[in-house]
Amino acid sequence: MSLPTAGFSFRVDAVDGDARCAELETPRAVIQTPAFMPVGTQATVKALTPEEVESTGARIILANTYHLWLRPGAESIASHGGVVGFMKWPHALLTDSGGYQAFSLAKHRSIDEDGITFRSHLDGTLHRLTPEEAMRVQALLGSDVAMVLDECPPGDAPRDVIESAMSRTTAWAARCLQTEAAEGQARFGIVQGGTELDLRLAHLQAIAAMDFDGIALGGFSVGEPPVRMYELVAEIAPAMPSDRPRYLMGVGTPTDLLRALSSGIDLFDCVLPTRNARNGQALTWGGRVNLRQARHRDDESALDADCDCSVCTTYSRAYLRHLLKADEMLGPRLLSLHNLHFYGALMRKAREMIRLGRLQTWVDTTLAYMRERDEVGD
């Protein structure tokens, strides 16, 4: 069905328990969900070309408003045809609001009812992020999907702090919706509520009542035990509007993704596959592989025998380990490519299993297999 914004539609075409397969159409792409969005913080998925990112199956990526607003600047990016024109990404783009980074990266930040004031972590210049400014900047960045400005309380925040963040997030969401929408840009609301189920459900009700094209869960994966997140998402996701995309922000590990999509989440983003790649960690069908370990020194075998990406079909573990030990850029590059290929394949397989009505068995088997072989330990 059509979403509130012209040019966007969302059609669920298979369900299996709470999980579902859908097609999310934006002006720039048709996205099969459940889908993982690789993170291209500074208008580049670190170390990779758009062509390579596309080869992993991704049709939508995420860029960070905070970073691009500060450098090279939103107006500059707008003059280059937005983020997609600037970086030559041929598919869809989602931008966050900048709020999370303004809080976690910036210096001297303070929050009030009207917005967030912070100093750039790059040059100390003073900036002011309001719900309206977040929408204005994202319009300049030209994303297919813009996120509302929200307040994300710390993982261990007391109940009253969570409630106050919820009220503010609701008020800001309304202000975001009141700003004139950019042509061809959908807007997603964000649900907060920490790890309190009643607060989550109450805030979901408030946000779902607004005319958003999609609903996101913010404030997860901020320090709570993964199992607690799975329990909460299992309760919350099925209560989210079924006719709009559901996005679990900043999540996560392969296990996180399989658990959450089993509960009906459609979209994910996370720096983990690319960040861990830069630290020498590969995510594979056989669990995590730490390529810096000595055991791989003479290992002629592929990184992941069950992966058909160009890294796994070309190079040995011994060579990949050598690149990492020798601090060669090709190491993080190849591991990033593999990790995103693996995430793409994981989503593809999950969609296939949902269509076959065999998701849960497959998820349990797959996670048990990975856990057994995991080199790092949970």
Added chain:
Amino acid sequence: MSLPTAGFSFRVDAVDGDARCAELETPRAVIQTPAFMPVGTQATVKALTPEEVESTGARIILANTYHLWLRPGAESIASHGGVVGFMKWPHALLTDSGGYQAFSLAKHRSIDEDGITFRSHLDGTLHRLTPEEAMRVQALLGSDVAMVLDECPPGDAPRDVIESAMSRTTAWAARCLQTEAAEGQARFGIVQGGTELDLRLAHLQAIAAMDFDGIALGGFSVGEPPVRMYELVAEIAPAMPSDRPRYLMGVGTPTDLLRALSSGIDLFDCVLPTRNARNGQALTWGGRVNLRQARHRDDESALDADCDCSVCTTYSRAYLRHLLKADEMLGPRLLSLHNLHFYGALMRKAREMIRLGRLQTWVDTTLAYMRERDEVGD
């Protein structure tokens, strides 16, 4: 004609003045010369895949014996099918002797008549490099072409130091030739002599008298003015055996290459195109471009309008500058790819001009055009 080592041949098929086009055949590749060999110090041309290096036209690359000997170790590399099997490079490989790096990188190095003793710059372990050991290690690395161990005196060395380095290099060359040759591995001798023409010619005579498959000029580009190198190479190169490949080691800039190939040099290697890329400098048909400069901030144009590489046909200068300013790995990666493409194209065009008998006019015009537009200044 066939070179001394079985499986190798060298056939000059066009001359223009002192310059020549030839085909160098090794067991793994047919190399059109004049040719530039990208440097893959640690069994990787920094930031690039073998497929990308191949796309620049390169059919032979150089790897550094010193680095690979210390990490991951020559025996380890041998067990992976040599450097080419380890890194999956599908064409030919040349290795240096390790002597130059043992002198410039290692700690506490000392030289005597029998060889070089040094401590690894990685872990301080003690190593001994003799002519025989240099050949043994290169046999394990499995290169198509092995270089003899030589002594390269500093650029400002007095005449007696140069003469002593020449004698030692001659003695070591003879010892290298006396070691049993590795199957399918050619050996090149090295001519020293600093910036003294008479010494260079004398040493050339000594080295050319031996049964090497090719002759290299070492000890250039070590601090002397480029013009002095051009003058010397113009005298020395034509005196080198015309039926064997002539290799100018560690050189150089686009100007260096065009001047030296005009004098009859066939092979070059240099870290410049990849190292400068990592510092934000592009080499183009319009001279050097420093992409970090503010002038490129809003520049929608291609890095090099006369280049057909994927970087120049895809990205803007503004985007490349952004990647560099934001310390994104994709920046050095794309610039390395372009710079090697440019070097490949420069060699291709030079070969074409030699065949047409129009090399000198083209070299003069090309260098004048580059110099006029150069952003860095010589």
